[in-house]
Amino acid sequence: MMGYGFGMGAGGWIAMAVFWIGVIGLVVWLVVHSFPGSRRDDGVGGAQPGVAQSETPEQLLDRRFAAGEVDVAAYDSMRATLRANRSGK
Numbered sequence: 001m002m003g004y005g006f007g008m009g010a011g012g013w014i015a016m017a018v019f020w021i022g023v024i025g026l027v028v029w030l031v032v033h034s035f036p037g038s039r040r041d042d043g044v045g046g047a048q049p050g051v052a053q054s055e056t057p058e059q060l061l062d063r064r065f066a067a068g069e070v071d072v073a074a075y076d077s078m079r080a081t082l083r084a085n086r087s088g089k
Helices: 010-034 059-065 072-089
Strands: none
Touching: 059 072
């Protein structure tokens, strides 16, 4: 009896294709989830893109001041407010 090649019938070829698609998909999934920094954060769930989730309010204020988003007077005022709120807890 002669099959489609190597003694496998149509079902064997389909099973082999499904198996290899699954293996390749698993490898791709593992590679993508092995590098958490490579995933794009769309800001859903409260996280802002490009901002570390462990960033404290003081670090955020320092980063904004360094980027020129906040002037010296506003920086000093916000920094004093943050210190007062932290010590008041």
